[in-house]
Amino acid sequence: MRLLIFIFLLISCTKAMFAQEFHTANKKATSQTVKLYNNLFRILPQGILFGHQDDLAYGLGWEYxxxxSCVQDAVGEYPAMYGWELGDLELDAIHNLDSVPFQKMKAFIQEGYKRGGVITISWHANNPVTGKNAWDISGNAVSAIIPGGHMHEKYKSWLDKIAGFLMDVKTQGGEFIPVIFRPFHELTGNWFWWCQNxxxxxxxxxxxxFTFDYLTNIKQLNHLLWAYNPEKFESEAQFLQYYPGDEYVDIMSFDFYQYGDPSNNTDFETTLDKRLLILTKLSKERKKLPALAETGFMNIPYPEWFTKKLMKGIGNHAISYVHLWRDGGLVNGTGQYRFAPSQDHFIPVGRDPAFMDFYKLYISDKFIFGNKVQQLNLYK
Structure with a gap:
């Protein structure tokens, strides 16, 4: 009897948690943005949204x-989340640093939204001091562009360009499409000009x-959800060391990739489990969405990576989404840069060895893909 009472109370508490209203960091957020945010909380018990970067733009041996779609080619269904990148927009380029034209990107965003999918956008901004790419860590760039810095006005001009693009992320009817905006990610690494080192x-x-206030209050971008996104961390204190505050963040996330040979160790899944435990605890306490914002194993040389590594590491952690990084396809000239499996005829042996394992992930009912996300009506 005591066990039944405990289970009843647990179910009641869980239902109560997901029935409450969650408030966006931007108090003037559009109604659709607020609905998306609350619906993402609501569906946490139902599964994890599966996303893929540049999914509609290119893949192994094809582009435009x-x-x-890379994911649709593999399993017959589109992803639930579509990731895009704004790097080089600040330089007035016509395409981003991954060669996707910005005008095409807007059309792809519309397509993903019409399918009921969630849109996430990152920004690998170039180094504003040296003029080199985001991976150039010289020049003390952060101190130079924050208020009081000698290049602050230049940074504001960059934000004006970012705002110009995001203001044009609309449906054909003119309504703003909600976007998960993920700037200055992987800050606990040592490879970007905004990193902790x-x-x-x-x-x-x-x-x-400043970025939040400028885009929200000055540029009036009210369709953004803001994702804080470190990389490595081993404690709550380390995760929160650079955290700007609850009033500036909607989503708590991190990036984590497989490196080395996963066939002879359990490092990836063990570390992923530990970090998700920290993330889900903090996000629950602060009423933020938890997510794995970037992951993958380049070229997937271990064919059971999706089930024996990724799924095992996620375990029973309730997170909002998992997002695979992009496939180079023809963009880098070789096609040998990918994170999603493929059934495409460009695979020399006719079928990607990782495909069947990815299909097991797909049919596990643990993840939400395009068909189900459309049924969930996340924007209503």
Whole structure:
């Protein structure tokens, strides 16, 4: 009897948690953005949204083919989330650093939204001090562009260009499409000009807060959800060291990739489990969405990676989404840069060895793909 009472109370508490209203960091967020945010909380018990970067743009041996999708090619269904990138927009380029034209990107965003999918956008901004790419860590760039820095006005001009693009992310009827915006990610690494090795926690927080305030209050971008996104961390304190505050964040996430040979160790799944435990605890306490914002194993040389590594590491953690990184396809000239499996005829042996394992992930009912996400009506 006591067990039944405990189970009843647990179910009641869980239902109550997902029935409550969650507030976006931007108090003026559009109604659709607020609905998306709350619906993403609501469906947490139902599964994890599956996403893929640049999914509609290119894949192994192809690019820019109408209605083609890497994930749809593999399992017959589109992903539930579509990721895009704004790097080089600040330089007035016509295409981003991954060679996707910005005008095409807007059309792809419309397509994903019409299918009921969720849109997420990252920004690998170039180094504003040196003029080199995001991976150039010289020049003390963060201190230079925050308020009081000698290149602050230049950074504002970059934000004006970002805002110009995001203001044009609309349906054909003119309604703003909600976007999960993920700037200055992987900050606990050491490879970007905004990472922890080249800026202090106070400088990073100042950069985040100014960016949020400028795009929200000055540029009036009210269709963004803001995702805070470190990489490595081993404790709650480390995850929160650069955290700008609950009033500036909607989603707590992190990036984590497989490296090395997974056939002879359990490092990936063990670490993923530990970090998800920290993430889900913090996000629940602070009423934020938890997510795995980037993951994958380049070229998937271990054919059972999806089930024996990724799914095992996720376990029973309730997170909003998992997002695979992009497939180079023809964009880098070789096609040998990918994170999603393929059934495409460009595979020399006719079928990707990782395909069947990915299909097991697909049919596991643990993840939400395009058909179900359309049924869930996340924007209503």
């Amino acid at each position: 083919i109408q209605d083609k 080249v800026c202090t926690p106070e400088e990073y927080k100042s950069l985040w807060k």
